Amino acid sequence: MTDVPDLALAQKILATQPFSVLLGARLVAFGDGEAALELDIREELCQQNGFVHGGVLSYAADNALTFAAGTAAGSRPLTAGFTIDYVRPAQGVLLRARAHVIRAGRTRAVSRCDLTTVAADGAVALCAVAQGAVSFT
Structure with missing residues:
Protein backbone atom coordinates (compact mmCIF):
# COMPACT_ATOMS: atom_id res chain seq x y z
CA MET A 1 0.00 0.00 0.00
CA THR A 2 1.52 3.27 -1.10
CA ASP A 3 0.28 6.82 -1.16
CA VAL A 4 -3.28 6.00 -0.08
CA PRO A 5 -5.10 9.34 0.24
CA ASP A 6 -7.34 10.27 3.15
CA LEU A 7 -10.98 11.38 2.78
CA ALA A 8 -10.10 15.06 2.28
CA LEU A 9 -7.62 14.30 -0.51
CA ALA A 10 -10.01 11.79 -2.11
CA GLN A 11 -12.72 14.49 -2.11
CA LYS A 12 -10.31 16.86 -3.87
CA ILE A 13 -9.62 14.15 -6.47
CA LEU A 14 -13.38 13.74 -7.05
CA ALA A 15 -13.67 17.52 -7.47
CA THR A 16 -11.21 17.36 -10.40
CA GLN A 17 -13.63 15.15 -12.36
CA PRO A 18 -15.80 17.51 -14.47
CA PHE A 19 -18.57 14.93 -14.90
CA SER A 20 -18.73 14.30 -11.15
CA VAL A 21 -19.00 18.03 -10.55
CA LEU A 22 -21.77 18.28 -13.18
CA LEU A 23 -23.75 15.55 -11.41
CA GLY A 24 -23.11 17.03 -7.97
CA ALA A 25 -21.46 13.87 -6.60
CA ARG A 26 -20.07 13.86 -3.06
CA LEU A 27 -17.59 11.40 -1.60
CA VAL A 28 -18.86 10.88 1.97
CA ALA A 29 -16.73 7.92 3.10
CA PHE A 30 -13.27 6.73 2.12
CA GLY A 31 -10.94 4.33 3.90
CA ASP A 32 -10.23 0.80 5.03
CA GLY A 33 -11.31 -0.77 1.73
CA GLU A 34 -14.56 1.16 1.52
CA ALA A 35 -15.95 4.26 -0.20
CA ALA A 36 -19.37 5.88 -0.42
CA LEU A 37 -20.59 8.36 -2.98
CA GLU A 38 -23.85 10.34 -2.79
CA LEU A 39 -25.91 12.33 -5.29
CA ASP A 40 -29.03 14.35 -4.72
CA ILE A 41 -31.73 12.99 -7.02
CA ARG A 42 -33.09 15.75 -9.21
CA GLU A 43 -35.21 15.84 -12.35
CA GLU A 44 -32.21 16.28 -14.69
CA LEU A 45 -30.85 12.88 -13.58
CA CYS A 46 -34.05 10.99 -14.38
CA GLN A 47 -35.43 9.27 -17.45
CA GLN A 48 -38.88 9.73 -18.98
CA ASN A 49 -40.70 7.71 -16.28
CA GLY A 50 -39.22 9.73 -13.42
CA PHE A 51 -36.69 7.11 -12.30
CA VAL A 52 -32.96 7.84 -11.97
CA HIS A 53 -31.36 7.10 -15.34
CA GLY A 54 -29.38 3.86 -15.51
CA GLY A 55 -26.36 5.81 -16.74
CA VAL A 56 -26.34 7.81 -13.49
CA LEU A 57 -26.49 4.58 -11.48
CA SER A 58 -23.64 3.15 -13.56
CA TYR A 59 -21.57 6.30 -13.04
CA ALA A 60 -22.08 6.10 -9.27
CA ALA A 61 -21.17 2.41 -9.17
CA ASP A 62 -18.09 2.91 -11.34
CA ASN A 63 -16.72 5.74 -9.22
CA ALA A 64 -17.53 4.10 -5.88
CA LEU A 65 -15.92 0.82 -6.97
CA THR A 66 -12.78 2.65 -8.07
CA PHE A 67 -12.52 4.86 -4.99
CA ALA A 68 -12.93 1.79 -2.74
CA ALA A 69 -10.10 0.07 -4.62
CA GLY A 70 -8.02 3.23 -4.21
CA THR A 71 -8.18 2.80 -0.43
CA ALA A 72 -6.38 -0.51 -0.85
CA ALA A 73 -3.63 0.60 -3.21
CA GLY A 74 -3.77 4.33 -3.78
CA SER A 75 -1.81 4.06 -6.99
CA ARG A 76 -3.97 5.76 -9.63
CA PRO A 77 -6.83 3.22 -9.84
CA LEU A 78 -8.56 2.84 -13.21
CA THR A 79 -11.69 0.83 -13.89
CA ALA A 80 -10.87 -2.34 -15.83
CA GLY A 81 -14.54 -3.34 -16.11
CA PHE A 82 -17.70 -3.79 -14.11
CA THR A 83 -21.16 -5.28 -14.29
CA ILE A 84 -24.31 -3.82 -12.85
CA ASP A 85 -27.68 -5.39 -12.14
CA TYR A 86 -30.68 -3.12 -11.66
CA VAL A 87 -32.90 -4.49 -8.89
CA ARG A 88 -35.72 -1.91 -8.96
CA PRO A 89 -36.34 1.55 -10.40
CA ALA A 90 -34.41 4.20 -8.48
CA GLN A 91 -36.48 7.02 -7.03
CA GLY A 92 -36.28 9.19 -3.96
CA VAL A 93 -34.27 12.20 -2.85
CA LEU A 94 -30.78 10.71 -2.50
CA LEU A 95 -28.73 8.10 -4.34
CA ARG A 96 -26.00 6.38 -2.35
CA ALA A 97 -23.32 4.07 -3.76
CA ARG A 98 -21.39 2.12 -1.10
CA ALA A 99 -18.51 0.00 -2.30
CA HIS A 100 -16.02 -2.27 -0.59
CA VAL A 101 -12.98 -4.19 -1.74
CA ILE A 102 -13.45 -7.93 -1.99
CA ARG A 103 -9.84 -8.71 -2.91
CA THR A 117 -32.00 5.35 -2.72
CA VAL A 118 -33.30 7.28 0.25
CA ALA A 119 -36.91 8.52 0.11
CA ALA A 120 -38.13 11.79 1.60
CA ASP A 121 -39.40 9.84 4.63
CA GLY A 122 -35.97 8.23 5.16
CA ALA A 123 -36.86 4.82 3.75
CA VAL A 124 -33.89 3.13 2.08
CA ALA A 125 -34.30 0.85 -0.95
CA LEU A 126 -31.72 -1.21 -2.81
CA CYS A 127 -31.92 -0.34 -6.51
CA ALA A 128 -28.78 -1.91 -8.04
CA VAL A 129 -25.68 -3.97 -7.32
CA ALA A 130 -22.38 -3.85 -9.15
CA GLN A 131 -19.06 -5.63 -9.12
CA GLY A 132 -15.92 -4.56 -10.87
CA ALA A 133 -12.21 -4.90 -11.38
CA VAL A 134 -9.83 -1.98 -10.95
CA SER A 135 -6.26 -1.84 -12.23
CA PHE A 136 -3.50 0.16 -10.57
CA THR A 137 -1.19 2.16 -12.82
Missing part, protein backbone atom coordinates in the same frame (compact mmCIF):
# COMPACT_ATOMS: atom_id res chain seq x y z
CA ALA A 104 -6.87 -6.47 -3.60
CA GLY A 105 -3.59 -7.51 -5.14
CA ARG A 106 -0.54 -5.59 -6.27
CA THR A 107 -1.92 -4.58 -9.69
CA ARG A 108 -5.66 -5.23 -9.49
CA ALA A 109 -8.59 -5.18 -7.07
CA VAL A 110 -12.15 -6.46 -7.17
CA SER A 111 -14.85 -4.37 -5.48
CA ARG A 112 -18.60 -4.71 -4.89
CA CYS A 113 -21.10 -1.86 -4.71
CA ASP A 114 -24.66 -1.59 -3.43
CA LEU A 115 -26.68 1.34 -4.79
CA THR A 116 -29.55 2.51 -2.64
Whole structure:
Protein backbone atom coordinates (compact mmCIF):
# COMPACT_ATOMS: atom_id res chain seq x y z
CA MET A 1 0.00 0.00 0.00
CA THR A 2 1.52 3.27 -1.10
CA ASP A 3 0.28 6.82 -1.16
CA VAL A 4 -3.28 6.00 -0.08
CA PRO A 5 -5.10 9.34 0.24
CA ASP A 6 -7.34 10.27 3.15
CA LEU A 7 -10.98 11.38 2.78
CA ALA A 8 -10.10 15.06 2.28
CA LEU A 9 -7.62 14.30 -0.51
CA ALA A 10 -10.01 11.79 -2.11
CA GLN A 11 -12.72 14.49 -2.11
CA LYS A 12 -10.31 16.86 -3.87
CA ILE A 13 -9.62 14.15 -6.47
CA LEU A 14 -13.38 13.74 -7.05
CA ALA A 15 -13.67 17.52 -7.47
CA THR A 16 -11.21 17.36 -10.40
CA GLN A 17 -13.63 15.15 -12.36
CA PRO A 18 -15.80 17.51 -14.47
CA PHE A 19 -18.57 14.93 -14.90
CA SER A 20 -18.73 14.30 -11.15
CA VAL A 21 -19.00 18.03 -10.55
CA LEU A 22 -21.77 18.28 -13.18
CA LEU A 23 -23.75 15.55 -11.41
CA GLY A 24 -23.11 17.03 -7.97
CA ALA A 25 -21.46 13.87 -6.60
CA ARG A 26 -20.07 13.86 -3.06
CA LEU A 27 -17.59 11.40 -1.60
CA VAL A 28 -18.86 10.88 1.97
CA ALA A 29 -16.73 7.92 3.10
CA PHE A 30 -13.27 6.73 2.12
CA GLY A 31 -10.94 4.33 3.90
CA ASP A 32 -10.23 0.80 5.03
CA GLY A 33 -11.31 -0.77 1.73
CA GLU A 34 -14.56 1.16 1.52
CA ALA A 35 -15.95 4.26 -0.20
CA ALA A 36 -19.37 5.88 -0.42
CA LEU A 37 -20.59 8.36 -2.98
CA GLU A 38 -23.85 10.34 -2.79
CA LEU A 39 -25.91 12.33 -5.29
CA ASP A 40 -29.03 14.35 -4.72
CA ILE A 41 -31.73 12.99 -7.02
CA ARG A 42 -33.09 15.75 -9.21
CA GLU A 43 -35.21 15.84 -12.35
CA GLU A 44 -32.21 16.28 -14.69
CA LEU A 45 -30.85 12.88 -13.58
CA CYS A 46 -34.05 10.99 -14.38
CA GLN A 47 -35.43 9.27 -17.45
CA GLN A 48 -38.88 9.73 -18.98
CA ASN A 49 -40.70 7.71 -16.28
CA GLY A 50 -39.22 9.73 -13.42
CA PHE A 51 -36.69 7.11 -12.30
CA VAL A 52 -32.96 7.84 -11.97
CA HIS A 53 -31.36 7.10 -15.34
CA GLY A 54 -29.38 3.86 -15.51
CA GLY A 55 -26.36 5.81 -16.74
CA VAL A 56 -26.34 7.81 -13.49
CA LEU A 57 -26.49 4.58 -11.48
CA SER A 58 -23.64 3.15 -13.56
CA TYR A 59 -21.57 6.30 -13.04
CA ALA A 60 -22.08 6.10 -9.27
CA ALA A 61 -21.17 2.41 -9.17
CA ASP A 62 -18.09 2.91 -11.34
CA ASN A 63 -16.72 5.74 -9.22
CA ALA A 64 -17.53 4.10 -5.88
CA LEU A 65 -15.92 0.82 -6.97
CA THR A 66 -12.78 2.65 -8.07
CA PHE A 67 -12.52 4.86 -4.99
CA ALA A 68 -12.93 1.79 -2.74
CA ALA A 69 -10.10 0.07 -4.62
CA GLY A 70 -8.02 3.23 -4.21
CA THR A 71 -8.18 2.80 -0.43
CA ALA A 72 -6.38 -0.51 -0.85
CA ALA A 73 -3.63 0.60 -3.21
CA GLY A 74 -3.77 4.33 -3.78
CA SER A 75 -1.81 4.06 -6.99
CA ARG A 76 -3.97 5.76 -9.63
CA PRO A 77 -6.83 3.22 -9.84
CA LEU A 78 -8.56 2.84 -13.21
CA THR A 79 -11.69 0.83 -13.89
CA ALA A 80 -10.87 -2.34 -15.83
CA GLY A 81 -14.54 -3.34 -16.11
CA PHE A 82 -17.70 -3.79 -14.11
CA THR A 83 -21.16 -5.28 -14.29
CA ILE A 84 -24.31 -3.82 -12.85
CA ASP A 85 -27.68 -5.39 -12.14
CA TYR A 86 -30.68 -3.12 -11.66
CA VAL A 87 -32.90 -4.49 -8.89
CA ARG A 88 -35.72 -1.91 -8.96
CA PRO A 89 -36.34 1.55 -10.40
CA ALA A 90 -34.41 4.20 -8.48
CA GLN A 91 -36.48 7.02 -7.03
CA GLY A 92 -36.28 9.19 -3.96
CA VAL A 93 -34.27 12.20 -2.85
CA LEU A 94 -30.78 10.71 -2.50
CA LEU A 95 -28.73 8.10 -4.34
CA ARG A 96 -26.00 6.38 -2.35
CA ALA A 97 -23.32 4.07 -3.76
CA ARG A 98 -21.39 2.12 -1.10
CA ALA A 99 -18.51 0.00 -2.30
CA HIS A 100 -16.02 -2.27 -0.59
CA VAL A 101 -12.98 -4.19 -1.74
CA ILE A 102 -13.45 -7.93 -1.99
CA ARG A 103 -9.84 -8.71 -2.91
CA ALA A 104 -6.87 -6.47 -3.60
CA GLY A 105 -3.59 -7.51 -5.14
CA ARG A 106 -0.54 -5.59 -6.27
CA THR A 107 -1.92 -4.58 -9.69
CA ARG A 108 -5.66 -5.23 -9.49
CA ALA A 109 -8.59 -5.18 -7.07
CA VAL A 110 -12.15 -6.46 -7.17
CA SER A 111 -14.85 -4.37 -5.48
CA ARG A 112 -18.60 -4.71 -4.89
CA CYS A 113 -21.10 -1.86 -4.71
CA ASP A 114 -24.66 -1.59 -3.43
CA LEU A 115 -26.68 1.34 -4.79
CA THR A 116 -29.55 2.51 -2.64
CA THR A 117 -32.00 5.35 -2.72
CA VAL A 118 -33.30 7.28 0.25
CA ALA A 119 -36.91 8.52 0.11
CA ALA A 120 -38.13 11.79 1.60
CA ASP A 121 -39.40 9.84 4.63
CA GLY A 122 -35.97 8.23 5.16
CA ALA A 123 -36.86 4.82 3.75
CA VAL A 124 -33.89 3.13 2.08
CA ALA A 125 -34.30 0.85 -0.95
CA LEU A 126 -31.72 -1.21 -2.81
CA CYS A 127 -31.92 -0.34 -6.51
CA ALA A 128 -28.78 -1.91 -8.04
CA VAL A 129 -25.68 -3.97 -7.32
CA ALA A 130 -22.38 -3.85 -9.15
CA GLN A 131 -19.06 -5.63 -9.12
CA GLY A 132 -15.92 -4.56 -10.87
CA ALA A 133 -12.21 -4.90 -11.38
CA VAL A 134 -9.83 -1.98 -10.95
CA SER A 135 -6.26 -1.84 -12.23
CA PHE A 136 -3.50 0.16 -10.57
CA THR A 137 -1.19 2.16 -12.82
